[in-house]
Amino acid sequence: MTLLCAIGVWAAAQSEPKPEQKSATKAITPKGPSLKNPVAGHLVRVQTITTPSEVAQVFFPPLRCDSDGNYYFPTEVVGAPVIHKLNPRGQKVASFRPDANPDLKVDLAAWYALDPGTGELYQLVDPHVLDRYVYVYKSDGTLKSTIKLQTGFPFFPNRLAIFPSGQFLVAGDEYDADRTAAMWPFTGIFAPDGRLLKELELEDDQTLHDMAASGDARVVSPTNSQSNLAIDYGLLEMGTDGNAYLVRWGNPAIFYTISAGGQVVRRFTVDAGESGYRPAGFHITGNRIAILFWDRESADEVMKIVDLEGHDIATYEAPKGAYGGDTGLGSSFACYTENPTRFTFLGADDNRRVQFWIAEPR
Amino acid sequence: MKHLCWLVLSGAVLLTGSLPLIAQSGNCTFGCLKVEEIVVLPCHGNNCESTFVIEACRQGCNCGTCFTSGYGDCRGYHWSTLSIAQEPGTCNGCQGLAIHARTHSARRSSNTQHNAVRQGYTPGLIMLTPTKSYRPPLFMYAYNRCRHTYMLITEERQSTKIGGCSHAYTYNGAHDPAVRYRRVGRGAVRA
Numbered sequence: 100m101t102l103l104c105a106i107g108v109w110a111a112a113q114s115e116p117k118p119e120q121k122s123a124t125k126a127i128t129p130k131g132p133s134l135k136n137p138v139a140g141h142l143v144r145v146q147t148i149t150t151p152s153e154v155a156q157v158f159f160p161p162l163r164c165d166s167d168g169n170y171y172f173p174t175e176v177v178g179a180p181v182i183h184k185l186n187p188r189g190q191k192v193a194s195f196r197p198d199a200n201p202d203l204k205v206d207l208a209a210w211y212a213l214d215p216g217t218g219e220l221y222q223l224v225d226p227h228v229l230d231r232y233v234y235v236y237k238s239d240g241t242l243k244s245t246i247k248l249q250t251g252f253p254f255f256p257n258r259l260a261i262f263p264s265g266q267f268l269v270a271g272d273e274y275d276a277d278r279t280a281a282m283w284p285f286t287g288i289f290a291p292d293g294r295l296l297k298e299l300e301l302e303d304d305q306t307l308h309d310m311a312a313s314g315d316a317r318v319v320s321p322t323n324s325q326s327n328l329a330i331d332y333g334l335l336e337m338g339t340d341g342n343a344y345l346v347r348w349g350n351p352a353i354f355y356t357i358s359a360g361g362q363v364v365r366r367f368t369v370d371a372g373e374s375g376y377r378p379a380g381f382h383i384t385g386n387r388i389a390i391l392f393w394d395r396e397s398a399d400e401v402m403k404i405v406d407l408e409g410h411d412i413a414t415y416e417a418p419k420g421a422y423g424g425d426t427g428l429g430s431s432f433a434c435y436t437e438n439p440t441r442f443t444f445l446g447a448d449d450n451r452r453v454q455f456w457i458a459e460p461r
Numbered sequence: 462m463k464h465l466c467w468l469v470l471s472g473a474v475l476l477t478g479s480l481p482l483i484a485q486s487g488n489c490t491f492g493c494l495k496v497e498e499i500v501v502l503p504c505h506g507n508n509c510e511s512t513f514v515i516e517a518c519r520q521g522c523n524c525g526t527c528f529t530s531g532y533g534d535c536r537g538y539h540w541s542t543l544s545i546a547q548e549p550g551t552c553n554g555c556q557g558l559a560i561h562a563r564t565h566s567a568r569r570s571s572n573t574q575h576n577a578v579r580q581g582y583t584p585g586l587i588m589l590t591p592t593k594s595y596r597p598p599l600f601m602y603a604y605n606r607c608r609h610t611y612m613l614i615t616e617e618r619q620s621t622k623i624g625g626c627s628h629a630y631t632y633n634g635a636h637d638p639a640v641r642y643r644r645v646g647r648g649a650v651r652a
């Protein structure tokens with residue numbers, strides 16, 4: 100019954116009229132226990148911390164916090180990328196800049212990951228050459244090393260996670276045989292020295308590729324026919340269980356739990372309930388995952404909490420309507436903690452100083 | 462406000478389409494373009510007043526491709542700024558003219574960064590081959606000046622609102638023997 104319901108919900112979502120949509124050759128199969136869950140409460144801002152001087156027009160994902168309560172947020176990813184690190188009081192404690200290496204001009208630095216053991220920050224860097232790199236910084240922002248990702252073929256990484264063993268999980272795109280056609284998902288495990296140890300083919304890769312190749316508006320960027328938004332807007336974070344959690348962007352969101360050895364430990368889907376919802380960010384704490392879903396038409400948002408196997412725990416609504424009025428939280432979800440359950444968003448005051456908005460369920 | 466934006470934008474698109482061409486492709490195999498600001502629109506609410514700009518890529522003297530270089534959010538309307546990624550080639554009728562990638566027909570002031578037109582190097586375009594580049598879709602949280610929130614911006618949404626430019630960024634797939642491929646079937650043959 101549960102499975103039937105899940106399929107029904109998913110099928111209904113997919114069958115809604117979408118004028119630009121073309122059908123893919125195979126459907127994405129919801130798998131796992133996640134289903135729509137009754138709303139358990141609402142998110143209410145309970146605390147605001149104003150940074151002394153930070154101003155930002157835009158943030159790029161991922162927004163993160165560490166176990167010491169420091170926040171990390173990139174404010175630029177092209178040209179002169181920079182990631183800011185602020186302490187819990189909002190004071191800047193470090194900046195991470197790939198131009199610390201003057202030897203390579205940087206096209207894009209799309210993603211970063213934290214090593215919880217050392218506090219080091221690992222950043223994916225696309226320099227203005229075909230090689231792709233991971234830059235490693237000490238916790239104070241000092242560039243420690245650069246690692247060339249060695250695949251032997253051109254690829255376009257855009258997501259990164261660091262396993263406790265020091266290996267990397269890298270996800271992104273790679274060419275089709277026709278270099279002008281829709282790209283293929285790439286997922287690989289790399290050694291700490293950058294050697295490709297194993298390439299993974301995930302269960303939905305073929306389907307997602309075929310959706311992009313057929314021009315399905317759910318995954319194709321109108322400005323770039325080779326891209327696949329399910330891949331390029333995907334999310335990746337290390338779990339407290341030592342596995343990496345890779346998310347394909349869409350609704351339902353597809354989660355893959357991947358071990359350092361490259362095994363897909365589990366696959367599950369998380370359904371936000373309404374077809375228009377897409378993941379805006381997610382974070383893991385303990386054995387809980389919090390996923391913020393955002394509806395691009397209504398700007399409504401819901402926070403879904405599931406366990407590490409995808410079982411529903413709770414669903415919380417963010418303030419609704421017209422971007423939540425004065426109580427809206429936005430979609431810049433930066434941090435999730437339990438005991439007590441708290442979610443931190445980034446906002447700003449009248450002087451555009453960045454603020455940490457801490458919300459709790461009510 | 463949203464409806465107003467759409468109406469104005471529609472007008473901008475029509476205007477763009479009806480303009481006489483001032484430059485034609487010489488040996489430029491991309492597009493001869495410039496970015497023009499079409500109109501500045503007000504954005505009111507919550508004791509807040511600001512503006513945003515509708516831009517369009519139009520015929521000009523820059524050989525290149527048009528892409529979205531900046532984003533913003535104004536009371537739920539997601540606006541974009543455009544830039545031109547310079548490519549090799551010249552445009553007929555442009556000899557002797559100073560090349561301005563951007564003209565300001567309406568903006569009162571601008572603090573937008575337009576960093577696309579740089580000699581041989583365009584941050585944000587990652588290299589596909591030694592001579593070709595690609596702009597991956599970006600996903601970001603843009604400041605909403607009235608609500609003081611940061612809202613998710615995706616290209617899925619903004620691309621339909623940028624005034625006839627969304628088709629202008631296409632990868633020119635001329636064969637480049639410098640790149641070898643991977644698997645047969647899924648990808649291509651490994652070098």
